[in-house]
Each structure stands twice: as structure tokens, then as C-alpha cells.
Amino acid sequence: MNVIGKPRRRVDARAKVTGQTRFADDLMLPRMLHCKLLRSTLPHARIVKVDVSRAAARPGVHLVLTGRDFPITYGILPVSQDEHALAVDRVRFVGDPVAAVIARDELTAFEALDFIDVEYEPLRTYADPEDSLAHPEPRIHEYGDSGNIHKAVSLRFGDVEQAFADADRVFEDTFFYQGNTHLPIEQHAAVAARDPDGKLVLWSSTQTPHYVHRALAKALAMPAAHIRVIATPNGGGFGGKSDPFNHEMVVAKAALILDRPVKICLTREEVFYCHRGRHPVLMRFKTGVKMDGTITGMHVQTLLDGGAYGSYGVASTFYTGALQTVTYHIPTYHFEGCRVFTNKPPCGPKRGHGTPQSRFGQEIQLDRIAESLAIDPAELRLRIVEQPDTLTANYLRVGTIGLAECVRRVTKAADWANVFGKLPHGRGVGIACSSYLSGAGLPIYYNDMPHSGVQLKLDRSGGVTAFCGATEIGQGSDDVLVACVAEVLGIAPIDIRAVTGDTDLTPVDLGSYSSRVTLMMGNAAIQAAERARDLLAAAVSKKLSVDKDRLVFADNRVFDTERPDTGVTFAEAVCLAEAMFGTIGSTGSYTPPRSAARFKGGGVGPSPTYSYSAAIVEVEVDPSSGWIHVPRVWIAHDIGRSLNPTLVRGQVEGSVYMAIGEALMEEQTFRRLPPRLSHALVHKFPSMLEYKSPTTLDMPEVVTELVENPDPRGPFGAKEVGQGPLLPVMPAVANAVYDAIGVRIDEVPITPEKILRALDAKAAGKAPRYGPTRFPAVPYPEPLDVPTPWDGGDGKAHPRTVNPEPGTRAGAVR
Amino acid sequence: MQNIHLALKVNGEPVEVAFAPYKTLLEVLREDLNLCGTKHGCELGECGACAVLLDGQPVLSCLVLGVECEGREVLTVEGLVTDGRLHPLQETFADLGAAQCGYCTPGFLVTAKALLDEHASPTRDQIREALAGCLCRCTGYQQIFEAVEAAVERSAEAFALRQPLDHARSAKALAERETR
Numbered sequence: 001m002n003v004i005g006k007p008r009r010r011v012d013a014r015a016k017v018t019g020q021t022r023f024a025d026d027l028m029l030p031r032m033l034h035c036k037l038l039r040s041t042l043p044h045a046r047i048v049k050v051d052v053s054r055a056a057a058r059p060g061v062h063l064v065l066t067g068r069d070f071p072i073t074y075g076i077l078p079v080s081q082d083e084h085a086l087a088v089d090r091v092r093f094v095g096d097p098v099a100a101v102i103a104r105d106e107l108t109a110f111e112a113l114d115f116i117d118v119e120y121e122p123l124r125t126y127a128d129p130e131d132s133l134a135h136p137e138p139r140i141h142e143y144g145d146s147g148n149i150h151k152a153v154s155l156r157f158g159d160v161e162q163a164f165a166d167a168d169r170v171f172e173d174t175f176f177y178q179g180n181t182h183l184p185i186e187q188h189a190a191v192a193a194r195d196p197d198g199k200l201v202l203w204s205s206t207q208t209p210h211y212v213h214r215a216l217a218k219a220l221a222m223p224a225a226h227i228r229v230i231a232t233p234n235g236g237g238f239g240g241k242s243d244p245f246n247h248e249m250v251v252a253k254a255a256l257i258l259d260r261p262v263k264i265c266l267t268r269e270e271v272f273y274c275h276r277g278r279h280p281v282l283m284r285f286k287t288g289v290k291m292d293g294t295i296t297g298m299h300v301q302t303l304l305d306g307g308a309y310g311s312y313g314v315a316s317t318f319y320t321g322a323l324q325t326v327t328y329h330i331p332t333y334h335f336e337g338c339r340v341f342t343n344k345p346p347c348g349p350k351r352g353h354g355t356p357q358s359r360f361g362q363e364i365q366l367d368r369i370a371e372s373l374a375i376d377p378a379e380l381r382l383r384i385v386e387q388p389d390t391l392t393a394n395y396l397r398v399g400t401i402g403l404a405e406c407v408r409r410v411t412k413a414a415d416w417a418n419v420f421g422k423l424p425h426g427r428g429v430g431i432a433c434s435s436y437l438s439g440a441g442l443p444i445y446y447n448d449m450p451h452s453g454v455q456l457k458l459d460r461s462g463g464v465t466a467f468c469g470a471t472e473i474g475q476g477s478d479d480v481l482v483a484c485v486a487e488v489l490g491i492a493p494i495d496i497r498a499v500t501g502d503t504d505l506t507p508v509d510l511g512s513y514s515s516r517v518t519l520m521m522g523n524a525a526i527q528a529a530e531r532a533r534d535l536l537a538a539a540v541s542k543k544l545s546v547d548k549d550r551l552v553f554a555d556n557r558v559f560d561t562e563r564p565d566t567g568v569t570f571a572e573a574v575c576l577a578e579a580m581f582g583t584i585g586s587t588g589s590y591t592p593p594r595s596a597a598r599f600k601g602g603g604v605g606p607s608p609t610y611s612y613s614a615a616i617v618e619v620e621v622d623p624s625s626g627w628i629h630v631p632r633v634w635i636a637h638d639i640g641r642s643l644n645p646t647l648v649r650g651q652v653e654g655s656v657y658m659a660i661g662e663a664l665m666e667e668q669t670f671r672r673l674p675p676r677l678s679h680a681l682v683h684k685f686p687s688m689l690e691y692k693s694p695t696t697l698d699m700p701e702v703v704t705e706l707v708e709n710p711d712p713r714g715p716f717g718a719k720e721v722g723q724g725p726l727l728p729v730m731p732a733v734a735n736a737v738y739d740a741i742g743v744r745i746d747e748v749p750i751t752p753e754k755i756l757r758a759l760d761a762k763a764a765g766k767a768p769r770y771g772p773t774r775f776p777a778v779p780y781p782e783p784l785d786v787p788t789p790w791d792g793g794d795g796k797a798h799p800r801t802v803n804p805e806p807g808t809r810a811g812a813v814r
Numbered sequence: 815m816q817n818i819h820l821a822l823k824v825n826g827e828p829v830e831v832a833f834a835p836y837k838t839l840l841e842v843l844r845e846d847l848n849l850c851g852t853k854h855g856c857e858l859g860e861c862g863a864c865a866v867l868l869d870g871q872p873v874l875s876c877l878v879l880g881v882e883c884e885g886r887e888v889l890t891v892e893g894l895v896t897d898g899r900l901h902p903l904q905e906t907f908a909d910l911g912a913a914q915c916g917y918c919t920p921g922f923l924v925t926a927k928a929l930l931d932e933h934a935s936p937t938r939d940q941i942r943e944a945l946a947g948c949l950c951r952c953t954g955y956q957q958i959f960e961a962v963e964a965a966v967e968r969s970a971e972a973f974a975l976r977q978p979l980d981h982a983r984s985a986k987a988l989a990e991r992e993t994r
Binding site for chain 1: 918
């Protein structure tokens with residue numbers, strides 16, 4: 001290997017360090033106008049009247065749009081088409097866009113917003129999930145499972161009640177995971193224009209140009225072939241730029257009407273309203289174990305605060321119960337999940353999408369189980385780790401598993417045996433594990449086409465252009481594309497140009513979400529490069545009279561492996577091939593293997609393979625102030641193979657960073673304005689000043705161990721690394737706090753105040769913990785019973801229990 | 815509102831610019847001087863993405879009014895490249911993974927440059943302290959710290975060799991290419 005596995009400067013690094021990367025807000029087009037959105041000041045209200053006449057008459061204002069201009073709904077999931085670009089008759093949270101002004105400059109547009117007159121009729125506001133459960137009317141949406149329940153599911157695999165009866169001990173615990181947001185440093189921005197032949201072009205900081213393309217075609221009722229979406233490099237995404245957004249629809253429509261370029265760049269406050277971040281989740285875990293730690297069964301219940309719109313919420317709901325079985329062997333499993341609507345900014349996918357919340361509960365409960373059974377928590381995890389190449393109780397096909405090796409590596413690096421339970425009071429260590437998808441096994445809309453496509457164009461100069469719809473959000477997807485092609489063709493990365501994220505120029509890749517790009521695009525790139533290599537090999541073989549199988553592609557040459565001096569340059573090889581076959585290009589594509597799950601809801605969780613992580617966190621807690629300091633984190637990640645170790649380490653450390661923020665300080669919370677000021681439910685702090693995130697001074701030292709065990713399903717054996725390493729850190733912090741001061745903090749963020757309250761409870765002889773004490777009665781549906789593989793199941797639900805809901809099929813929901 | 819007219823030095827070159835008097839230095843740089851390398855992230859001086867050097871000192875350009883800059887010297891990320899050579903910090907940020915999405919990178923680079931201008935060989939704690947006003951959501955900062963430390967070493971090496979770093983690199987790459 002000449003490129004793969006070597007620490008290397010990423011292909012787009014020079015642009016980034018010279019300030020030449022063109023983010024969406026850096027685009028300035030001639031005759032460009034600027035757009036601002038008027039957002040709702042009430043959390044839930046009927047729109048009685050919108051009068052834009054005063055705003056439209058302002059000097060410099062070119063256009064004012066309202067909900068009447070956008071009658072067609074859209075949304076990321078086919079089952080949740082519940083968004084209008086601008087509210088038609090109802091606003092559902094403070095920040096819901098109501099109208100848009102397009103003017104000569106930002107200031108003129110901004111000032112004109114004050115001249116739009118909106119008359120609202122306030123409706124009952126739903127502030128939290130229990131409120132939404134208790135009051136089915138008025139409904140926030142006219143769709144969903146019932147009342148204000150967006151989605152309620154129950155999946156049962158095997159006889160869980162019998163498993164609890166067979167267990168030596170049964171543990172029941174309740175946890176709460178507070179919502180938080182992505183906080184990319186780049187605010188969302190978009191520019192739309194008509195191209196010279198009249199068609200629409202949208203440049204946007206989006207992670208999913210293909211889905212934006214589809215949503216624009218629908219919402220604007222335009223042929224998709226006349227729309228070009230270009231994903232500009234994202235200044236951070238983390239899931240927050242994965243939905244089609246109001247502002248994208250609005251500038252697109254305005255540019256079509258005015259025939260001038262129209263730009264919008266959201267303010268930081270507006271980014272907090274776009275949100276789509278981590279769902280607040282209340283959860284209950286019931287787990288049966290034998291005295292040796294073996295799990296007999298698990299019952300997980302979750303309640304998600306979805307906010308005001310569907311977004312990815314149906315998938316998020318299933319994800320809170322999907323991956324528990326992928327880390328540890330759980331022979332019987334029952335999952336009940338429920339997402340409700342509330343009048344807050346919509347929640348959606350943030351790094352780890354739906355799985356960090358339940359991972360937090362699962363790993364703290366395991367810590368508690370280990371203590372009760374007097375088993376070392378690291379040893380307990382080694383005992384119960386899932387077997388490779390198996391099917392789990394919920395029909396997820398697991399490939400290679402490097403988890404045991406991850407646990408061994410972190411315990412060795414952290415000197416676990418000599419520190420756990422042995423540090424002085426106030427200092428402690430905690431361990432936790434996790435796993436994550438290497439790409440969702442199903443697309444968001446049901447189809448049989450590839451999930452990723454790559455095209456190559458080979459030039460006579462020896463230069464290669466690689467085209468792919470994948471989107472560079474900082475994770476290094478352009479580098480992965482180039483590295484895979486360079487390795488197969490034996491050329492240098494600098495000789496390859498990556499053209500990505502452009503629906504006119506590049507074949508479809510579904511987007512930068514679900515940690516899918518490296519595996520899916522990488523496999524497509526290898527296939528395309530191998531096909532191109534075959535063409536070149538045929539031509540060089542003829543020229544040199546050397547058997548094709550003896551040709552090697554390396555060092556920018558194609559040569560005879562037995563006589564390395566006999567060969568041609570790569571550029572000469574391209575010319576020979578072009579002379580023989582005509583213009584040289586190739587394509588490659590990737591479609592994930594078919595899932596084993598055949599039941600409704602089984603579409604969420606399958607992946608070609610899963611990554612694994614284990615983390616040990618060290619904490620110092622001051623019992624007098626509750627102040628928590630994290631000096632060090634050891635993390636091991638099963639990467640399969642690292643394509644570029646510099647970037648892989650960056651993803652691991654970046655995940656740890658974001659996890660530390662979630663564990664200790666980040667929270668998206670709300671408050672009521674005083675009654676004299678409308679009593680509205682508003683975001684507590686939609687600004688970067690008050691929304692705390694870790695600085696250089698808060699960041700612990702991170703010791704990263706990469707476990708390389710190539711997975712045959714990944715490109716060169718690679719698995720994902722963008723999301724998985726975040727997952728174990730939050731519960732490891734909580735477990736370390738327990739080791740340090742003997743109290744359990746069963747919710748995030750773990751703040752000094754919660755520490756002090758737990759210590760007070762302990763001193764008063766109460767349960768030494770802080771966290772939720774009850775779980776409300778949630779009307780989960782009758783379970784869908786799916787016999788496990790070891791009970792002779794075939795992945796289908798038991799026929800007697802099939803939920804008779806119409807129009808559903810396995811896999812229709814991602 | 816009438817535009818004001820200002821003369822200042824940007825990235826070593828004298829410039830004259832006319833702009834509305836309420837504009838911040840950030841807006842003047844991006845909108846009136848077309849220097850879009852400097853970014854914005856929060857509008858209130860919290861994220862550090864808009865950092866530039868004003869008379870050699872790091873400032874948050876979203877909190878500085880353009881009118882304050884008459885006759886002063888501004889350095890942005892675009893000014894770090896000299897004679898076609900990347901600054902050692904740019905080299906090491908690129909090589910060591912210190913730039914992921916790259917949006918915060920210009921602010922980090924100029925802030926780190928100000929640190930190195932003051933301390934030839936800062937400690938890790940001094941680096942943490944100096945960069946505490948810049949937020950990065952991608953990297954977890956560790957590779958940024960390492961890049962700053964490596965830039966110190968490379969600056970020393972480059973001085974010893976008296977040869978521009980990236981020239982050396984590309985000359986070597988070219989020589990290798992030609993011998994193949």
C-alpha cells in the first residue's frame with residue numbers, strides 16, 4: 001500500500017489553511033440580493049392574517065414571500081412530509097419561519113421584517129413530552145400515531161419475561177439524556193440563482209444535496225432535472241445540515257421569481273432554531289443477568305421529545321432501541337419507543353443519531369450490575385461481548401468485532417487494574433463501550449438503486465478526475481475518495497481532482513450521514529478504479545507483450561512485476577488505453593447487502609458492518625463545589641483499517657471532544673417568558689455565549705488507540721470513525737464520577753449542581769444519585785413479536801401479532 | 815447614511831476603502847475588500863472565527879468597527895502566505911490534521927501566529943491559553959496544539975536550512991517525479 005494507511009496531508013488541506021475554501025456565505029454573485037426570514041414569536045398559534053404590504057413598499061425591498069407561496073409540504077422522511085417553507089396557517093415553535101423579505105442588502109431586508117404585520121391566535125403550548133401525552137388535543141400536527149404522539153413502536157424478540165424469571169438478578173434503572181445541539185461554527189447559508197439557460201442552481205451548506213434536490217423538486221413543483229444542488233464544503237455539520245431547510249426553499253423560489261441571485265446566511269440565533277439536534281430522551285432499562293454477568297434479557301423503554309416537526313424523528317425513535325444488541329450478547333430483547341411533538345425547535349440527527357442516549361443508560365446500568373455482582377466492569381464487558389459474524393436477536397448482521405481488543409487496549413493504556421477503585425476520594429476512572437453503523441443499510445426513500453456512485457475520467461496527461469455526490473463536511477470524504485482511487489491506480493493523490501456534492505456533475509451519493517461515506521463511497525471508488533485499471537492493463541499488456549496479471553500499478557507507472565524496468569508511465573498507459581478503447585472513463589457503485597430483518601421497523605439498524613469503541617475517562621471532582629475536571633481520556637476504536645491515520649485520529653479526538661461537551665455542559669433548554677411578556681416558551685439561550693461548549697482549556701488529553709482488524713465489507717477493510725467514538729464517553733464520565741465520589745448522576749449534562757444534590761442526598765441517607773425517579777405511562781402499542789434466530793425465526797414478525805397498520809412494509813422507514 | 819472613506823494597510827498593502835460607518839471590520843474585510851478567508855460564527859465575539867491581527871495583536875473583527883482602523887495594519891489569513899510560501903503554521907496545520915472543516919482555521923492560524931511572534935517556543939499550556947478564545951467543533955483541539963508545536967520546530971529547521979519549506983517539498987517531489 002502506497003497511500004492507504006499512511007498519515008497524509010488531506011487533499012483539501014491547502015485550501016483550508018489559506019482561507020481559499022469557498023463556504024456558502026463566501027459566494028458573492030453579480031446582482032445578488034439578500035434574504036431574511038421573519039420567524040414566529042409564539043410557540044404555538046394559528047395565523048389569522050399576514051399583511052406584507054408595508055414591508056413590500058419599503059425602498060430596496062424586491063420581494064416578500066409568505067406561506068401562500070409554498071403550498072406544498074416537504075420533509076426528509078417520506079412518512080413525515082410536515083414542513084412548509086413558510087408557515088401557512090400555523091406556527092409550531094418560536095423561530096418557525098412565517099415570511100421572507102428579499103432586498104438589496106441584508107440590513108434593508110432585516111429592517112423590513114418589522115413592517116410585516118402578523119396576527120396570531122395563540123394555541124395551547126406543549127412544553128414537554130408528558131404534557132403532550134396528557135393532552136391529545138389540540139394536535140400540533142394532523143398526522144402521527146395519535147394525539148400528539150408522532151410515533152410509538154414496540155418490538156419484541158423472544159420471551160423477555162421468561163428471561164427475567166430465569167435471571168439471578170434483575171436491574172431496573174431510569175435515565176434522562178438532555179437535548180443539545182450541533183453548534184457548527186459555520187451558520188447555515190445558501191445562494192440560489194437561475195443559470196443562464198433559466199434552470200435553478202442552489203449552493204448550500206448541506207450534508208445531503210441529493211435529498212435537498214428531491215425536496216426542492218417537490219416543494220417548488222419543478223422537474224428535478226432543471227434543478228442543480230451544489231453542496232458547498234460545510235463548516236461543520238454533525239447532522240445539523242442533513243434536513244432540507246426552509247431557507248433553501250425560500251431563496252430558490254425567490255431567485256426563480258426575481259431572476260437574480262439571492263443569498264441567505266442565518267444568524268447564530270436562527271441556527272439554534274433550525275436545530276435538528278439531539279432528542280431529549282427519558283429512558284428505562286430493565287436487564288436480567290446471571291451471577292457471572294451473562295445477560296438473559298433486556299427491556300428498553302424510551303420517550304423522545306421530538307420538538308415541532310418530524311424531521312428524522314421516526315428513524316431517531318427506532319435508533320434509541322436498535323444497537324443495544326450489537327455490542328453485547330442479549331438473547332431476548334424488548335424495545336418500546338415513543339416520540340411526541342412539543343412546541344420547540346425540531347430534534348433530529350446529531351452525531352450518533354438516537355443511539356448516544358440509550359448507550360448512556362445501558363453503560364451506566366452495566367457499571368451498576370458489575371458492582372452488584374462484584375465483577376470488574378471491564379471484565380464484565382469482555383465476558384458478554386457479542387460474537388463476530390452473527391445475527392443478533394433483532395436481526396442485525398454483525399461482521400468483525402474489535403470490541404474485546406478495544407477494551408484490552410484501553411485498560412492497558414490507562415493502567416486500569418491499578419487505578420479503578422484505587423484512586424483517592426475525589427478522583428476516579430470509568431469505562432464504557434459502544435458500537436455504531438458504518439452506513440445505514442437502507443436509503444431514506446425506498447428504492448433498489450446504489451447508495452453511492454463514483455465516476456472516473458482519465459486524461460491523457462495522467463490526471464484523473466473523480467466524481468461523486470458525497471459531501472465534504474470536514475470529515476475528509478474528498479480525501480477518502482482520492483485515496484481509494486490513488487491506491488488502485490498507483491498514482492499520487494495530488495494527481496487526482498475530486499469533484500463532489502454537485503447533483504448536475506456527480507453521480508448520486510446519499511449524503512454525509514449515518515457514517516456511510518467511507519464505506520459506501522470507498523467501495524464504489526475502488527470498483528470504478530479497478531474497472532479503469534482493467535482498461536489500462538489491457539492496453540499496456542498488448543504494448544509490452546506482458547500478461548495482464550503480471551502488471552503492477554504503482555509509483556505513477558504500470559510495469560511488469562517480474563521485470564520492474566519494463567513499463568510505461570501512468571500517462572502513457574492512459575494514452576495507450578485511449579487509443580485502444582476510445583475515451584477512458586469508468587463507473588463504480590455500491591449497494592449495501594440485504595438486511596436479514598423482515599419486520600416493520602427492521603429498516604433501522606442494519607448496516608454493512610459496525611465499528612466498536614471503548615473509552616476510559618479519568619475525572620477529578622471537588623466534593624465541596626461539585627466542580628468536575630476531566631484530565632484524560634483513553635479511547636480505542638475498531639476502525640477496521642485506517643485509510644489516513646491523521647484523519648482517523650482527528651475524528652476520534654473530535655468525537656471525544658463533542659462527547660465531553662455533552663457530558664458536562666451542553667444543553668438545549670427552554671423557559672417560559674413572564675406572563676406579561678406572552679408567557680411564550682422560548683429557547684433559554686440561543687447564543688454561543690450562553691450555550692457552553694468546551695474550549696481549549698476544557699479539553700482533556702486524549703490517548704487514542706486504533707484497533708486495525710480489516711473488515712472484508714469495508715474499502716481496504718475500513719469501517720466508520722465519525723460517530724462511534726463519541727458514544728462511550730458520556731457514560732464513562734458518569735461511571736468515573738461514581739468511582740470518584742460514590743454518587744450516580746443518571747442524566748446529562750453532569751453539572752456541579754447535580755453533583756452537589758447527589759452528595760446531599762447521600763449525606764441525608766437517601767439514594768446516592770441524581771436523575772429521574774419515575775417513567776410516565778406511555779401508551780406503547782401491542783408488541784410486534786419477532787422470533788429470534790435461535791428460536792427458529794426467519795426475520796419476520798410472528799403472523800398472529802402482525803400489526804395491521806396499512807401501507808407499511810419492512811424497510812420503508814430507514 | 816453616508817459612506818466613510820478610510821486608508822489602512824491590509825496584509826502588507828495600502829488600501830483605501832469606502833463603507834457604511836456602522837460596519838464592523840469583519841464586514842469591511844469580507845464585503846468591501848473581498849477577503850472572505852476571515853469567517854463569522856456568532857456575531858458576539860465568542861467563537862473566534864473572525865480573529866485577525868490588528869497591529870500585530872489578535873482581535874475579534876466582529877467586535878471592531880471599521881472606522882477604528884484608520885492608518886492601522888490588519889493581517890488576515892490571506893496575508894500569511896509570503897512569496898508564494900505557506901507560513902510554517904499553515905504547513906503544519908495542513909500536515910497534522912489541525913484543519914478539518916476549516917471554518918475556524920483562519921482564526922486559529924492568525925491567533926497562533928501572534929503567539930509565536932511573542933513566544934518563540936511556547937509551552938502546551940501557553941498554547942491552550944492563547945487559543946482559548948477560538949472554538950473548534952471538529953478537532954478536539956489536540957491536533958491544533960500539535961501543529962503549533964510542530965510549527966515552532968519547523969521554523970527552526972527552515973531557519974537552519976535557509977530554504978523555504980514548501981519550495982523544498984515541491985522541488986523534491988518534482989525531482990522524484992522526473993527520475994521515475
